Amino acid sequence: MTANGWFQILLFFGVLVIITKPIGAFLYRVFERKPTFLDFVLRPIERLIYRICGVDENKEMNWKEYGVAMLLFSAVSLLLLYLMQRAQLWLPWNPQRLANVAPDLAWNTAVSFTTNTNWQAYSGESTMSYFTQMAGLAYHNFASAAAGIALAIALVRGVARRESKTIGNFWVDATRAFLWALLPISFVAAIFFVSQGAIQNLRPYTTANVIEPQAVETKNADGSVKKDAVTTQVIAQGPVASQEAIKMFGTNGGGFFGANSSHPFENPTPFTNFLQMLLIFTIPSGLTYTLGRMCKLQRHGWAVWSAMAVLFLCGVLVAYTFEARGNPQLAGIQTQASATQPGGNMEGKEVRFGIANSALFTTITTDASCGAVNNQHDSLTPLAGMVPLVNIMLGEVVFGGVGAGLYGILVFAILAVFLAGLMVGRTPEYLGKKIEAYDVKMATLAILVTSLTILIFSAIASVAKFGISSISNPGPHGLSQILYAYTSGVGNNGSALGGLNANTLWYNSSLGVAMLLGRFFMILPILAIAGNLAEKKHVPESLGTFPVTGPLFTVLLISVVVIVGALTFFPALSLGPILEHLLMNAGKAF
Amino acid sequence: MSDFVFVAGTILFFVLGIAYLEGCERLRSEK
Numbered sequence: 001m002t003a004n005g006w007f008q009i010l011l012f013f014g015v016l017v018i019i020t021k022p023i024g025a026f027l028y029r030v031f032e033r034k035p036t037f038l039d040f041v042l043r044p045i046e047r048l049i050y051r052i053c054g055v056d057e058n059k060e061m062n063w064k065e066y067g068v069a070m071l072l073f074s075a076v077s078l079l080l081l082y083l084m085q086r087a088q089l090w091l092p093w094n095p096q097r098l099a100n101v102a103p104d105l106a107w108n109t110a111v112s113f114t115t116n117t118n119w120q121a122y123s124g125e126s127t128m129s130y131f132t133q134m135a136g137l138a139y140h141n142f143a144s145a146a147a148g149i150a151l152a153i154a155l156v157r158g159v160a161r162r163e164s165k166t167i168g169n170f171w172v173d174a175t176r177a178f179l180w181a182l183l184p185i186s187f188v189a190a191i192f193f194v195s196q197g198a199i200q201n202l203r204p205y206t207t208a209n210v211i212e213p214q215a216v217e218t219k220n221a222d223g224s225v226k227k228d229a230v231t232t233q234v235i236a237q238g239p240v241a242s243q244e245a246i247k248m249f250g251t252n253g254g255g256f257f258g259a260n261s262s263h264p265f266e267n268p269t270p271f272t273n274f275l276q277m278l279l280i281f282t283i284p285s286g287l288t289y290t291l292g293r294m295c296k297l298q299r300h301g302w303a304v305w306s307a308m309a310v311l312f313l314c315g316v317l318v319a320y321t322f323e324a325r326g327n328p329q330l331a332g333i334q335t336q337a338s339a340t341q342p343g344g345n346m347e348g349k350e351v352r353f354g355i356a357n358s359a360l361f362t363t364i365t366t367d368a369s370c371g372a373v374n375n376q377h378d379s380l381t382p383l384a385g386m387v388p389l390v391n392i393m394l395g396e397v398v399f400g401g402v403g404a405g406l407y408g409i410l411v412f413a414i415l416a417v418f419l420a421g422l423m424v425g426r427t428p429e430y431l432g433k434k435i436e437a438y439d440v441k442m443a444t445l446a447i448l449v450t451s452l453t454i455l456i457f458s459a460i461a462s463v464a465k466f467g468i469s470s471i472s473n474p475g476p477h478g479l480s481q482i483l484y485a486y487t488s489g490v491g492n493n494g495s496a497l498g499g500l501n502a503n504t505l506w507y508n509s510s511l512g513v514a515m516l517l518g519r520f521f522m523i524l525p526i527l528a529i530a531g532n533l534a535e536k537k538h539v540p541e542s543l544g545t546f547p548v549t550g551p552l553f554t555v556l557l558i559s560v561v562v563i564v565g566a567l568t569f570f571p572a573l574s575l576g577p578i579l580e581h582l583l584m585n586a587g588k589a590f
Numbered sequence: 591m592s593d594f595v596f597v598a599g600t601i602l603f604f605v606l607g608i609a610y611l612e613g614c615e616r617l618r619s620e621k
Contacts, residue, residue: 064611064612064615067611068608068611071604071607071608071611072604074604075600075601075604078600079597079600082596082597082600086593103592103593103595103596104592104596106596107596107599107600111600438617438618441617442614445614513603516603520607521607521610524607524610524611524614525614527611528611528614528615528618531618532618
């Protein structure tokens with residue numbers, strides 16, 4: 001580890017602290033329909049959208065109506081994206097004449113982008129036309145993020161309101177999230193990315209002459225060796241910068257190119273890298289402030305933020321430590337950082353980012369449900385590779401996805417006050433609402449659905465031939481590849497350890513189902529909690545009320561998140577990355 | 591054929607989603 005590395009990590013954290021309040025206060029004004037400086041431009045557009053779509057912006061919904069609207073919106077968007085991929089050869093903006101996407105891959109991708117997962121079993125530059133990238137994938141980057149923010153706001157309303165049947169209007173919340181939050185900053189960020197060298201065009205791919213022609217040997221079917229001279233290289237083009245901005249800001253993570261944010265056209269400089277990381281955490285961090293503001297208990301918002309911050313810093317510390325330490329089997333190799341050597345484990349990393357910014361990016365992208373990568377997670381040392389896996393397993397509540405992080409951590413907050421209530425023998429309360437059996441059942445259901453889906457699918461894929469045959473690296477690392485794939489799918493993260501051939505009928509189908517269950521079967525119980533809490537009377541704070549504003553609550557919240565995650569997944573982790581780490585130290589690498 | 595399976599499967603999932611939502615509501619009214 002270097003002082004420079006820590007300086008960059010702490011600089012990132014400092015900037016995050018600074019932007020949390022202004023972003024959170026702005027989101028509060030947007031969703032409470034208070035005047036903002038963007039109203040003069042966006043309000044007429046908003047009204048036009050409602051008029052075209054027939055939405056009554058003053059009509060609120062109960063939790064069931066809210067849930068059905070979200071389901072229908074997602075179902076229609078999913079099917080449209082599926083059809084778009086299946087027909088892209090006949091649609092415009094396909095200068096490379098890329099073929100229609102195969103049914104299983106198209107379905108997997110449609111589910112993936114609808115659920116904000118952005119798991120990609122393909123490379124964008126060789127599979128998706130510009131039209132599919134822009135009208136299909138980028139559209140979903142906005143739509144799924146807006147839906148996530150809307151759902152978080154609905155849950156906060158459920159907590160904040162008293163004796164109310166309604167929790168807002170899904171169409172209004174999603175539209176305002178899109179217009180006020182996602183669109184303006186994505187626009188500005190895209191221009192910044194272009195200024196740094198990210199590309200933005202609709203040109204056919206460029207064929208360039210290579211400076212040093214290469215001789216490549218391939219084996220024919222009869223075993224004879226064929227020699228080819230490679231003198232040209234195809235350089236992919238496309239509308240990258242515009243997609244890159246919302247990819248990060250909406251915590252989507254699906255790259256224009258297969259290499260994602262490692263690709264110099266997506267993430268050209270350390271400045272773009274810094275902004276990409278910051279964009280991921282901007283809304284999730286700001287929403288904790290919005291929570292405090294809407295509940296009229298700002299210190300609660302900061303208590304939740306603190307829990308997230310502690311878990312985030314722990315993740316970075318572990319990832320950076322083990323990456324900087326490198327692989328002990330590389331005896332005789334300089335593993336200490338120096339003026340000329342980065343030291344540590346540089347395998348799978350971009351030189352322009354180095355170890356600190358790779359470890360930081362990896363932690364951030366999996367704390368949130370982003371899933372973009374600027375380095376190869378398959379090349380991380382075992383325990384550093386366990387960090388992203390654990391982050392997703394904990395429910396991506398460490399700032400988390402846009403909206404998803406907040407509603408995820410609030411589920412844990414409900415469990416935390418429930419446990420505190422059990423300890424002192426009182427009916428638990430959360431922000432003036434009694435937490436009863438139904439709320440705890442729904443919170444438990446939301447957590448169980450995701451954990452069970454991950455473990456069941458991973459177990460099947462780990463023993464069945466159709467699952468094992470996709471592993472590139474048998475042994476504990478192979479189990480990690482499978483476990484990571486389903487954890488990432490169910491957690492709607494979308495990053496991959498890599499090395500697993502996921503473009504098969506089994507993985508495309510099963511991961512699609514896993515993503516759907518992880519998104520919608522978790523959201524619906526949470527909406528039910530929102531509806532139930534909204535109807536409750538406010539209970540005045542008393543001496544027996546467990547305070548949710550101080551360090552005690554923060555520590556309890558962290559403990560619940562860690563214990564639930566550890567108890568559920570520790571056996572699987574011990575057979576994967578932990579065993580791999582022990583074997584690596586014993587001299588066996590995978 | 592594959593298209594039919596995936597489209598029908600998607601619709602079935604969202605129908606199940608609405609049934610799941612109803613189940614959550616029923617559990618609430620029974621509390």
